[in-house]
Amino acid sequence: MSSVSSSSLSKKSLSSSSDDDSSDKLRRGPWTLEEDNLLVHYIARHGEGRWNLLAKCAGNQELLGLRRTGKSCRLRWLNYLKPDVKRGNLTPQEQLLILDLHSKWGNRWSKIAQHLPGRTDNEIKNYWRTRVQKQARHLKVDANSTAFQDIIKCFWIPRLLQKIEGSSTSCSSTSTSSSSTILSQNPTVVSDQPVNYSAHDLPFPIPPPQLPQEVSGNLQGNLDHNSDSEHGSNSCISSTESMNISQISQLSEYPTSPFHPISTFQKDCYYVDSGCYNMESMTPATLSVPAGVFQNVAESNWVGYDFGDNIWSMDELMAI
DNA sequence: AATCTATCCAACCGCTCAACT
DNA sequence: CAGTTGAGCGGTTGGATAGAT
Numbered sequence: 001m002s003s004v005s006s007s008s009l010s011k012k013s014l015s016s017s018s019d020d021d022s023s024d025k026l027r028r029g030p031w032t033l034e035e036d037n038l039l040v041h042y043i044a045r046h047g048e049g050r051w052n053l054l055a056k057c058a059g060n061q062e063l064l065g066l067r068r069t070g071k072s073c074r075l076r077w078l079n080y081l082k083p084d085v086k087r088g089n090l091t092p093q094e095q096l097l098i099l100d101l102h103s104k105w106g107n108r109w110s111k112i113a114q115h116l117p118g119r120t121d122n123e124i125k126n127y128w129r130t131r132v133q134k135q136a137r138h139l140k141v142d143a144n145s146t147a148f149q150d151i152i153k154c155f156w157i158p159r160l161l162q163k164i165e166g167s168s169t170s171c172s173s174t175s176t177s178s179s180s181t182i183l184s185q186n187p188t189v190v191s192d193q194p195v196n197y198s199a200h201d202l203p204f205p206i207p208p209p210q211l212p213q214e215v216s217g218n219l220q221g222n223l224d225h226n227s228d229s230e231h232g233s234n235s236c237i238s239s240t241e242s243m244n245i246s247q248i249s250q251l252s253e254y255p256t257s258p259f260h261p262i263s264t265f266q267k268d269c270y271y272v273d274s275g276c277y278n279m280e281s282m283t284p285a286t287l288s289v290p291a292g293v294f295q296n297v298a299e300s301n302w303v304g305y306d307f308g309d310n311i312w313s314m315d316e317l318m319a320i
Numbered sequence: 321a322a323t324c325t326a327t328c329c330a331a332c333c334g335c336t337c338a339a340c341t
Numbered sequence: 342c343a344g345t346t347g348a349g350c351g352g353t354t355g356g357a358t359a360g361a362t
Contacts, residue, residue: 052347070348071348107351109350110351121351122351125351
């Protein structure tokens, strides 16, 4: 289960302690398989919580050899060992949800994580920092600025929707059949079951992302194939990667959220307002994106940049 | 093949807050 | 009411590794 070895202790793990572990016998750094097993078995018998007590019981037969702080135990359990923790790359749906919820709540990672079953706040935080903020840095804009929010709306979210659309089409046997019921069945029937949220379910076609002519023109000569075009994303959306529609429903609290209730099922079903992402109406004049940022997008080498999940890969965008 | 660089993510740290005494 | 403790949260670090040179 654990992918780390006992020999790979970090520098940090060797540094002196300043927190709640005054004992020099406490271990730090990567967890070993034995430690994982000890913790899992202990929690299986006694349940979660009381982390410090757990740490203090390290001398017990049951926890012999586990010399970790309660804090460390809690983190290891919540972020890695807990059975419902989902491993692997974030699906386009999950990315879409993160982008939307972050625009709503900011860096409230744990709150955002509550809406992504199986995902931890740590994972979401890492995603935001390594993927999203990276793009912001590259475009020389503040990741929390409205300008970047608009860029996300203009380019990123439409691309995600396209991916979702493509995924649901190519995996119709696993996702479409169930997800297509979301908007057509009584939500009270399906709300208890995890359902796939897919652009395929939308009652209208998602418009492809379009770039302003001056931007696309500059980008054309800059096309760059991203070698890991599918890295970080699943082309198939399985039922285990789905999210409960009732969790998505709360997105409507956000006034600019792309998720809106369908009139019939006001509280249970939501669709994405594609108009939010219609590039035709998005220009530097209509957006909070300063012209200079648009210029950055156009002139910088961001098209050839590794956009991780390939969401921004311009060869895909231009091919549409 | 060796070295360098960039990226990812597990783990740690410091802080806040609520519950308890 | 003040002090203490435990739990949780967001920010940061650095080792592992993949990719580039």
